[in-house]
Amino acid sequence: MAENQEGASSEGNPAADMYPKKILEYMEGFLISKTVFSSCELGVFDVLLAAERPLSAEEISQAIGASLDGTERLLAACAGLQLLNTHRDNGPVCYSNTEQASVYLTRSSPVSLYQSIQYSSRTIYLCWHYLTDAVREGRNQYEKAFGVSSNDLFQALYRSDEEMLKFMQLMNSIWNICGKDVVTAFDLSPFKIICDLGGCSGALAKQCTSAYPECTVTIFDLPKVVCTSREHFVTEANQRITFHEGDFFKDPLPEADLYILARILHDWTDERCIELLTRVYNACKPGGAVLLVEALLHEGGSGPVTVQLYSLNMLVQTEGKERTAAQYAALLTAAGFSGTQHRLTGKIYDAVLGHKET
The missing domain is CATH 3.40.50.150 (Vaccinia Virus protein VP39)
Structure with a gap:
């Protein structure tokens, strides 16, 4: 009797054998964003560009002033995201930039997205923390995110000289890539x-x-x-x-x-x-x-x-x-x-x- 009930339960629940792959990917999307943001902020891609040779995790951790354990995990994630190449000879695993990382994630590149990434990390990401409130209220979230009134939109957007420069650098990087x-x-x-x-x-x-x-x-x-x-x-x-x-x-x-x-x-x-x-x-x-x-x-x-x-x-x-x-x-x-x-x-x-x- 119990066996029949179990079978009926399985047949009546077609989702029992499904795996929510796409939903899980969406849930974890912010992990990818912050991995890219932090790698740029720490200067991982700049260090590898300047070295002109693959570097070990220990060498990179020393160059960026970070813990070896944290650096190893960050580099492994960047390699998994296909932003870094791995090189395995006889010694420890070494890393180098992929072509896209060198072109778009290093500060010195003429088409660098570094400043755009910094703005995304330090401004947009903080506003998105209040997306639920924005949907409920139907208005922007500068007051909650940064403690400034948004009655004058650009007073909020350009709330400091540093923030204004960051926004301008964002726009500069976008038009360097898409402007033509x-x-x-x-x-x-x-x-x-x-x-x-x-x-x-x-x-x-x-x-x-x-x-x-x-x-x-x-x-x-x-x-x-x-x-x-x-x-x-x-x-x-x-x-x-x-x-x-x-x-x-x-x-x-x-x-x-x-x-x-x-x-x-x-x-x-x-x-x-x-x-x-x-x-x-x-x-x-x-x-x-x-x-x-x-x-x-x-x-x-x-x-x-x-x-x-x-x-x-x-x-x-x-x-x-x-x-x-x-x-x-x-x-x-x-x-x-x-x-x-x-x-x-x-x-x-x-x-x-x-x-x-x-």
Whole structure:
């Protein structure tokens, strides 16, 4: 009798033989993130790049000033994540960087993601601790994460000079990798005078002047951002890039043929987006255009999952959200722009172009 009951129980529970592999991977995803974050913070990949030969765990632990036991575990995990190569000769296991680690995880690389990783670890990760609260409340979590009011979004985002520089370094690293793709998604050569609103570190402006030798770019941003960009990112030798200080919601915008808003509109509500785009439309020369650079959701919001996660990040960090191409087109139309098109780049960020009729 008991045997029959056991068999019936097994048949009535089809999940009994299932293994929740994907769910377990998702549960442990943060372990991978923090392994990468800590390895960069400790300088593991920099030490291996400088050594120019495989190093043992003991050599690496001494170089980064960490315990041997902790270093051995960290290196083993990095090797398992295919960020490090292992070398087993007669002596102890030695480690070297994979090609991707050398290119993207070392501080000295021109396309390094090191600063982006530091911002993810020390700012975004802390905000995500309060994701449950963000979902319940429908607002960002700067007050809980950092003890600062978010009534002025960029006062919270740039809550210290150090934090502002970290954010600018994040943007710089992103556009060093993705910038060329978004500024060449459309042929922008007809537009000679370009204004990059919220141009931050100037990395996207540099991509524009490289792709279109006849254009000039004005970076429009807050005074303290402009000051930091001049000090750390854009040299005076680059005469095709100039600066204009101001708040794009309050101050007059420079007249231009093309305005670029890269990772700007996803910070704001639809109402604020239309307000800003209307200001851009009024300043734009007839026959000019606006280029939006954003991570686009599929129509209906069904993916990509990366962009869906970015939209959650907008919830914990900003007032905005990620949108579909059609939703951005609707915002542009509401502001007066027409003939909207979009292009997918195959990378993180895509491009949407709206025109002002002559």
